Amino acid sequence: MIIPFPRKDSPPAIVCSGVRHRYGDREALCGVDLKVSEGEIFALLGPNGSGKTTLFRLLSTLVPLQQGHIEVAGVDVARDQLGVRRKIGIVFQSPSLDKKLTVDENIACQAALYGLSGAAMKSRRDQVLERLKLTDRRGDFCETLSGGLRRRVELAKGMLHRPRVMLLDEPSTGLDPSARIDLWQSLREMADEGITVVLTTHLLEEADKADRVAILADGRVIVEGTPDSLRAELGEGLITITSSDPTGVATILRDELGLESQQVARQIRVRSPQAPTLVPSIAERLGDKAQSISVGRPGLEDVFIAKTGHEFD
Amino acid sequence: MSVMTPQPPASSPAIADQPAADSGIGGALPSGLGAAWMLAKREWVRFFRQRNRVISAVVQPLLFWLLFGTGLQGAFVGAGDQTFLEHFLPGTIALIVLFTAIFATISVIEDRREGFMQAVLVAPVGRWPVLAGKVLGGSAIAWVQAVLFLGLVYLFGAAPFSLSVIGVLVLLAVIAVSMCSLGMIVAWPMDSTQGFHAIMMLGLMPMWLLSGTFFPVPAFVGSISWGQMFLGGLMRANPLTYPIVELRRLLYPAIDFGATGFAPAPAICWAVSLGFMVFTTAVAWRLMRGSRRADLLS
Numbered sequence: 001m002i003i004p005f006p007r008k009d010s011p012p013a014i015v016c017s018g019v020r021h022r023y024g025d026r027e028a029l030c031g032v033d034l035k036v037s038e039g040e041i042f043a044l045l046g047p048n049g050s051g052k053t054t055l056f057r058l059l060s061t062l063v064p065l066q067q068g069h070i071e072v073a074g075v076d077v078a079r080d081q082l083g084v085r086r087k088i089g090i091v092f093q094s095p096s097l098d099k100k101l102t103v104d105e106n107i108a109c110q111a112a113l114y115g116l117s118g119a120a121m122k123s124r125r126d127q128v129l130e131r132l133k134l135t136d137r138r139g140d141f142c143e144t145l146s147g148g149l150r151r152r153v154e155l156a157k158g159m160l161h162r163p164r165v166m167l168l169d170e171p172s173t174g175l176d177p178s179a180r181i182d183l184w185q186s187l188r189e190m191a192d193e194g195i196t197v198v199l200t201t202h203l204l205e206e207a208d209k210a211d212r213v214a215i216l217a218d219g220r221v222i223v224e225g226t227p228d229s230l231r232a233e234l235g236e237g238l239i240t241i242t243s244s245d246p247t248g249v250a251t252i253l254r255d256e257l258g259l260e261s262q263q264v265a266r267q268i269r270v271r272s273p274q275a276p277t278l279v280p281s282i283a284e285r286l287g288d289k290a291q292s293i294s295v296g297r298p299g300l301e302d303v304f305i306a307k308t309g310h311e312f313d
Numbered sequence: 314m315s316v317m318t319p320q321p322p323a324s325s326p327a328i329a330d331q332p333a334a335d336s337g338i339g340g341a342l343p344s345g346l347g348a349a350w351m352l353a354k355r356e357w358v359r360f361f362r363q364r365n366r367v368i369s370a371v372v373q374p375l376l377f378w379l380l381f382g383t384g385l386q387g388a389f390v391g392a393g394d395q396t397f398l399e400h401f402l403p404g405t406i407a408l409i410v411l412f413t414a415i416f417a418t419i420s421v422i423e424d425r426r427e428g429f430m431q432a433v434l435v436a437p438v439g440r441w442p443v444l445a446g447k448v449l450g451g452s453a454i455a456w457v458q459a460v461l462f463l464g465l466v467y468l469f470g471a472a473p474f475s476l477s478v479i480g481v482l483v484l485l486a487v488i489a490v491s492m493c494s495l496g497m498i499v500a501w502p503m504d505s506t507q508g509f510h511a512i513m514m515l516g517l518m519p520m521w522l523l524s525g526t527f528f529p530v531p532a533f534v535g536s537i538s539w540g541q542m543f544l545g546g547l548m549r550a551n552p553l554t555y556p557i558v559e560l561r562r563l564l565y566p567a568i569d570f571g572a573t574g575f576a577p578a579p580a581i582c583w584a585v586s587l588g589f590m591v592f593t594t595a596v597a598w599r600l601m602r603g604s605r606r607a608d609l610l611s
Contacts, residue, residue, distance in 0.1 A: 074429075095428050112350070113348045113351070
């Protein structure tokens with residue numbers, strides 16, 4: 001039997017309990033409870049305004065904690081902010097590179113901020129550049145690099161001081177598909193080496209690649225688990241019907257076919273393990289009332305819709 | 314059954330990347346001094362990579378000096394029969410320092426907009442290295458530019474060379490730090506460079522103009538108009554007036570400026586100059602340390 005590294009039963013890398021945050025009158029987080037295990041890739045998934053960026057700012061100590069408790073790598077954010085900073089690597093959504101400096105110079109800057117200097121800095125810089133396949137671009141000015149390469153330099157900066165936890169805010173933003181694949185390969189390698197990776201995203205397909213996902217909506221964690229377990233909660237099959245009269249369709253399904261459904265805008269969604277076999281009878285009964293009927297396995301978007309009752313956008 | 318105990322995946326020792334021990338970053342403590350030095354060095358590198366900044370910081374004051382100095386030469390006689398070219402020289406040097414310091418501190422706004430500042434603000438070094446790096450880096454650039462200009466001044470005989478040059482060099486450093494700190498006070502809460510330019514035109518340029526650089530501080534002797542009285546009061550209240558008076562005295566040590574106009578004693582000039590430097594730096598520090606509202610500006 002092979003026990004994978006890192007151990008999933010090790011102490012949590014991040015613990016949030018009862019975290020609330022306000023911007024003036026607006027409550028951005030309304031009591032978030034969360035645990036992230038060491039060495040996993042954890043995605044905070046949510047639409048714009050769900051509170052994920054606020055949570056990221058709190059975890060990265062960019063804004064002070066107002067209410068609740070957050071611990072990162074065993075260090076209390078409210079008590080020892082600098083201690084937390086030593087343990088985390090951060091990749092912001094907006095690039096933090098100085099475009100007028102070379103890759104090497106940017107990394108040297110980051111090293112100085114984290115107390116690395118001299119031979120130790122040079123050796124560590126060579127390691128991360130090699131690891132992220134940036135060695136041949138080290139002399140290039142950052143303004144000449146592609147979006148994907150810049151993101152890799154950001155990762156190199158973030159992992160320079162060997163953080164226990166990597167925090168990434170919307171890391172795929174602005175990347176083309178091949179650069180996204182490269183990014184995820186790097187993240188997976190980090191997690192394999194024991195670094196906890198926490199990222200925020202509004203991209204469902206990105207969250208699907210994480211080990212665990214917490215879906216946020218209106219400042220709350222509405223559901224949390226592995227992508228597979230979240231989908232499994234909705235069963236094996238999902239029928240989605242688009243209609244100009246969704247209320248009428250829902251009534252027919254309930255009264256005549258005995259099927260419970262959920263209405264989201266112009267869509268009616270029916271969850272059933274027998275979804276594929278139900279489609280012909282639904283199509284026959286609805287006739288012209290249905291503009292389209294599709295059947296498939298539920299995705300994370302369906303999980304979001306099932307839990308919140310509104311679309312993910 | 315193969316392996317029973319947790320093990321990291323096989324990887325080359327050269328690129329192994331295990332998390333840091335609990336002690337922090339591989340045992341090394343973050344050094345605020347190292348961070349400040351690096352940020353100052355960055356200012357320097359960035360400045361010389363943007364040639365338009367180098368050129369504008371020297372050429373514009375030089376043009377001002379030559380154009381105004383030559384144009385107003387016949388209409389002005391200063392203390393000790395100084396021509397306007399000579400009278401305007403300390404102001405030109407101050408302008409070089411002012412322009413360079415302003416452009417160095419304006420980069421705070423760009424750093425924030427471009428995201429670089431976010432990474433600095435979440436580093437485990439606190440705030441003071443950011444201020445120290447910006448102020449010392451910007452001041453060093455301003456100082457070197459002013460000194461280069463001063464070298465030309467002595468080379469072409471526009472001012473007599475003497476040992477007082479040591480005082481000039483120290484005073485220029487004091488002015489440079491004051492101006493950079495003042496620039497930080499203006500730039501830190503700003504979210505746009507346009508806002509900075511507005512403050513510069515409304516506040517910093519008048520401050521320079523009213524420091525005795527362009528025209529002498531009116532002396533309160535004899536019968537003077539209310540306007541001159543007001544202007545004289547304003548110029549005496551301007552803390553930049555005092556280092557300019559001292560700079561003028563150090564550049565032309567043979568002339569007695571006190572005989573014809575406002576020229577407080579060197580001790581007063583130095584005290585005000587140093588006090589202003591300490592004050593602006595303290596205010597900038599307090600501003601950066603205080604509200605975190607500016608951290609989230611982007």
